[in-house]
Amino acid sequence: MKFFIDTANLDQIKEAQNLGILDGVTTNPSLMAKEGITGKNNILKHYVDICNIVDGDVSAEVIATDFEGMIREGEELAGLHEQIVVKVPMIKEGIKAIKYFSDNGIRTNCTLIFSPGQALIAAKAGATYVSPFIGRLDDVSTDGLNLIAEIRLIYDNYGFETEILAASVRHTMHIIDCAKLGADVMTGPLSSIEGLLKHPLTDIGLAKFLEDYKKGN
Ligand code: E4P
Numbered sequence: 001m002k003f004f005i006d007t008a009n010l011d012q013i014k015e016a017q018n019l020g021i022l023d024g025v026t027t028n029p030s031l032m033a034k035e036g037i038t039g040k041n042n043i044l045k046h047y048v049d050i051c052n053i054v055d056g057d058v059s060a061e062v063i064a065t066d067f068e069g070m071i072r073e074g075e076e077l078a079g080l081h082e083q084i085v086v087k088v089p090m091i092k093e094g095i096k097a098i099k100y101f102s103d104n105g106i107r108t109n110c111t112l113i114f115s116p117g118q119a120l121i122a123a124k125a126g127a128t129y130v131s132p133f134i135g136r137l138d139d140v141s142t143d144g145l146n147l148i149a150e151i152r153l154i155y156d157n158y159g160f161e162t163e164i165l166a167a168s169v170r171h172t173m174h175i176i177d178c179a180k181l182g183a184d185v186m187t188g189p190l191s192s193i194e195g196l197l198k199h200p201l202t203d204i205g206l207a208k209f210l211e212d213y214k215k216g217n
Contacts, residue, residue: 001178001179001183001184001185001186002023002024002056002163002184002185002186003016003021003022003023003024003185003186003193004022004023004024004025004026004056004057004059004165004185004186004187004188005022005024005025005026005187005188005189005190005193006025006026006027006031006167006169006187006188006189007025007027007031007189007190008027008031008032008034008035008037008046008050009034009035010035010049010050010053012189012190013025013050013053013054014053015190016190016193017053017054017055019193021193022054022055022056023055023056023057023185024054024056024057024058024059024083024185024187025050025054025056025057025058025059026058026059026087026109026131026165026167026187027047027050027058027059027060027061027087028061028087028111029061029063032046044076044077044080047060047077047080047081047084048080048081051080051081051083051084054083055083056083057083057084057085057107058081058083058084058085059084059085059086059087059109059111059129060077060080060084060085060086060087061087061088061089061111062074062077062086062087062088062089062097065089065091065093065094066093067093067096067097067100070088070093070094070097071097071100071101074086074088074097074101074106074108075106078101078106078107085107085108085109085128085129086101086106086107086108086109087108087109087110087111087131088101088108088109088110088111088127089110089111089112090110090111090112090113090114090118090122094110095110095121095122095125096125098110098122098125098126098127099125099126101126102125102126102127102128103126107128108126108127108128108129109127109128109129109130109131109165110122110125110127110129110130110131111131111167112131112133113130113131113132113133113147113151114132114133114136114137114147115147116147116150116151116154118130119132119147119150119151119154119155119162119164120154122162123155123160123162124160126162127162128162128163129162129163129164129165129184129185130151130162130163130164130165131165131166131167131187132144132147132148132151132164132165132166132167133167133168134147134148134166134167134168134169134174134178135168135169135170135174136168137168138170144168144174145174145177145178145181148164148166148177148178148181148182148183149181151164152164152181152182152183163184163185164182164183164184164185165183165184165185165186165187166178166183166185166186166187167186167187169186169187169188169189169192170188170189170192171188171191171192171195172192172195172196174186174188174192175188175192175193175195175196176196
């Protein structure tokens with residue numbers, strides 16, 4: 001399972017990278033705005049800064065919602081760095097753009113997936129990744145994890161190579177459950193990744209080992 005961090009915060013990206021287990025980064029316009037990164041040039045520079053920190057894929061989202069605009073922006077984003085994956089919204093024009101990018105060797109992440117049908121059509125268009133937003137489904141009393149299971153079944157039935165990128169992961173248990181269901185990738189906040197490390201019995205056990213070592217020395 002690949003681990004992506006879902007942030008535009010460079011310090012957190014560096015911290016996750018230093019753990020040695022980071023496979024990539026996802027961003028979106030809201031995450032950029034949260035870090036105070038505004039204006040096209042600053043945003044493009046920020047993507048390059050992120051690529052220079054991590055080794056893996058970095059999702060960069062188009063703002064246009066028309067086909068020509070998405071192609072123009074996507075080609076510019078893809079030209080920034082070889083690690084860039086163009087993030088395209090799940091709308092009709094987006095599907096056309098994903099097909100175009102796929103035919104032209106540009107990798108894509110189809111974002112804002114909330115149903116298995118959307119994931120199916122994104123895979124048919126040749127998306128590299130699909131991003132089902134599990135946390136946002138949970139927020140409206142719908143089981144986000146069930147969507148991961150449905151997409152896994154459909155993709156396995158037909159051998160689609162599109163990777164399931166579980167997005168809108170909010171906590172550690174989301175990661176565990178996505179791993180059980182066979183999501184290819186998860187993207188979440190640093191806290192959700194660091195939560196995997198923790199167990200009180202580990203802390204108690206280590207404290208006892210160190211205490212017993214001191215007794216004998
Ligand atoms: C995915 O790529 C999105 O950036 C993200 O996971 C959205 O998460 P949120 O629902 O916590 O905003």
